[in-house]
Structure formats: C-alpha cells, structure tokens
Amino acid sequence: MNSFTEENYLKAIYKLSLNGTQGVSTNAIADELSTKPSSVTDMIKKLAEKKLVSYQKYQGVNLTKKGRDIAISIIRNHRLWEVFLVEKLNFKWDEVHDLAEELEHINTHKLTERLDEFLDFPKFDPHGDPIPDKNGNIIQHKDITLSDLKIGEKAVVVGVKEHSKSYLNYLEQLQLVLGAEVQIQDIVEFDATMRILVNNKQVIISNQASKNLIVKRN
C-alpha cells in the first residue's frame, strides 16, 4: 500500500509529465504540491525504491508503468467522485475539487467499479476532463481554446484548463458552462479581449479567461 502522500506525488508527476516531454523537475513538483524541493527529493528517492518512478540525480523523474497506473487510477477515482458530487449530490462544479481530492484516495477496485456503474459509465467529469476507463485508457483533449477562434466562428464549451474556484465561478456567472454555445463577435487586436455571444447574450472576456476555456468548433 501507498500513503496518501505518495499518491499525491504520483498524481503531480503524472500531471506535469503531460506538458513537458523530458523528466519532471524537482522544483516543478515542489510548486505543484506547495512543498519544498528538499522534501520532493526525499520522496522521489522513496518512490524510486518502490519502482514507481525512474530517477537519476539532477535529471528529473519519470513515472514507471507501475507508477503511471497508480496515478491514472487515482485520477479515475477523482473524476468519478466529481461526477457523483455534481450529478447526485447537486454540488456546483466549483465546489467539488477538494472533496474529490480526499475521496480519490479510497482506492478500492470494487468501490471504483461500482461507482462507475452507478453513474452509468461517464466519459467526462464536470469540468470536461476525460475519465480514464477501467483499463487506464484515457482520451487526451485536443485543447482548442476559445482564444484560438476567429471572428464569426461558433463553438461549444467542452472543458477548462484552469480549475480554480474563482475561474469556474466566474464562468458560471457568464453561463459559460459545459455545452454552452458561443460565437465570436469581435477581438481586440491589442490584448485579444473578445466580445462573444453566449446564449444570445453579449459577453466580454479577457484573453486570460478565453485561453483557459476548451471548446469544440461546430
């Protein structure tokens, strides 16, 4: 068995390894987990001994197959619980992250599979992130964001790249939730601020906001 802490490190390393192609740096992990680089080094050594990561001093870490499997199963759990919290317990999409962060560590195969079935095998969580299937296969978003669109183009909101409470809450106020249809009306050349149509209502949205909103052209 692995501790909650070990699992959180694996998850962080997994997440960070999606961006870069090389090994994940100590500082990046420390940042992601709000801890100190020295603590990270210690934990990496422990994970390396357990063959959950491969690691050479000063060269960053990579997950092994075993480590990646664990990370993915925790992500699966996390996202299934988020679906449960939103769909069954009526939480809002900006409220579920922290709770799911705790629930995800109750990592019992049988519980996960029963939950998956109870929720009718959802493919995406309430933020549009794909839920790995029970074999660990996971669809990766192509990540077209609102900011990639040109004037006149139409699209549907399918996810977010930023999960902070404040961002999610802001989007909800603008009715920019999953499934919302948008059309670009105007783009300010200077700072890429957009004027868009959401449910026939005009909305002004900054580049900071638009580049974190994942959409699908239609």
Added chain:
Amino acid sequence: MNSFTEENYLKAIYKLSLNGTQGVSTNAIADELSTKPSSVTDMIKKLAEKKLVSYQKYQGVNLTKKGRDIAISIIRNHRLWEVFLVEKLNFKWDEVHDLAEELEHINTHKLTERLDEFLDFPKFDPHGDPIPDKNGNIIQHKDITLSDLKIGEKAVVVGVKEHSKSYLNYLEQLQLVLGAEVQIQDIVEFDATMRILVNNKQVIISNQASKNLIVKRN
C-alpha cells in the same frame, strides 16, 4: 482540524462509554483500537489538551461535549456511507464496514447533509444501527436479542450487536437479515441453542449467534 487517528480514538471512547458508566480505561481503548496502552496514554494526553476528553491519570477518560459531538458526527457519517454503499452501490451488509471506516473521515458538514438528503434521511444503517440526526441526537436500541425470547414468541430482526464479516455473512445465509420474521420453536435447556422458523424454514442457531441478533417482538 483533527487527524484520522484522533477521530478514531474519539469514536472508540464513545463506543466504550456506552457500556460502562465510569471513565473508559486505557486498556479497553488499546484493545478496541488494536494498539498498545502506552500509545493510548500519549494520545489521551493530546486529546485532553484539546479539551476533547477529560482525564485524570490512572482514572480513565470521558468525552467532553466537544469530543462527543465529533464522535457522533463521525458515526453519522459512517452510517450514512454504509447506507449509500448498500442501497446505491449494491454492496452486501458484510462488505461495507471497512470502506465506511475510510469515508467517515471526510467530515465536511455540507457533504454529510447532501448525502443524507440524497439517501432520503435514513434512520438506520444496513445493520440496524441508528443514524444520529444532524443535531447529534441518536436513538439507542433497547437491545432485546433473539436469545431473550421464549418458545412460541414471534419477532422481527432489527439489528446486530456483532459486526464481524463472518457473523453477518452467516446470518445472510440463514436469511436472518433486517426485517426477517422469526418464531421460536424450541430451546435446548443445556446451552440455549434455538430451533427457530425463518421464512417458514427451520434453522438451528447457537446462543453465541442468537444473543447478538437484535429483534423486536411482534
């Protein structure tokens, strides 16, 4: 915030204080939690500092109001999750204890209340144990057991006093589940073994088993 460990101590002390009337002894807690008396002493000191228990050296401990409130809210959580696991995820009554033991510590007021509502405010868990309401009020069973009945008497199974997997599994095989109707046909004078009728089927049951089955006469 309190750690999982602290919460487990509070729960253990609460449980043990239901039996005896005096303070709960160090050894009893050690036994309940499968730990050593010296560890218990250490933890008790910590809980006493936090004003969760009252404690005088060598005199046993008692929960304070604050400590009891926490214990009861954890028990509430535990039992609500058990209902969820059995009713929504189709687990059997002998499978849910350990999972609920983990879920109970995700002790967020909002989650508990939403779960309670989702489950339609159940009054009893899958083993017949009463679920404390949101104010911490808890109905105490009168604890009439099958072994208290006389020949000819009829009753309904409403709970168990022993929660081991093997006992629960055994009961299920005999169809002695919650709501089952039983009638006493015969009692062996020597060792109180009973011959009873469960759903019109004859069953022989030892005193060890019958004295842990809570029933209600009808």
Added chain:
DNA sequence: AAATAAATTTAGATAAGTCTAAAAAAATAA
C-alpha cells in the same frame, strides 16, 4: 496491612514526512 498482580504511565527509540540552511551540480551570462 503487607505482598502480589494488574493496569497505567514514563522514558527513550523508531518511521514518515516535512523543514531550514548549507553544499554540490547544472545552467546561464559575461
């Protein structure tokens, strides 16, 4: 009431995970 047994506490050690400060290695700049 003294002797023995049982229960409880103390003292000191250990393991997990974290931290600060200092040292070492790697990356970048001059």
Added chain:
DNA sequence: TTATTTTTTTAGACTTATCTAAATTTATTT
C-alpha cells in the same frame, strides 16, 4: 572559459503516532 545564478541535493532537526521496556500506581489476595 570563468563567474554567477539557479536548481537540486544533503545534513540535521522537528512533529506525529507508534513501540518496547522499565517504573509507578492502583487493585486484589493472602
């Protein structure tokens, strides 16, 4: 290429929860 900066690691300390072994207190016998 040497100097400087940044990143990473090491060394040593701290906290939480646990343990064993020894000491102390309380309970039970005789």
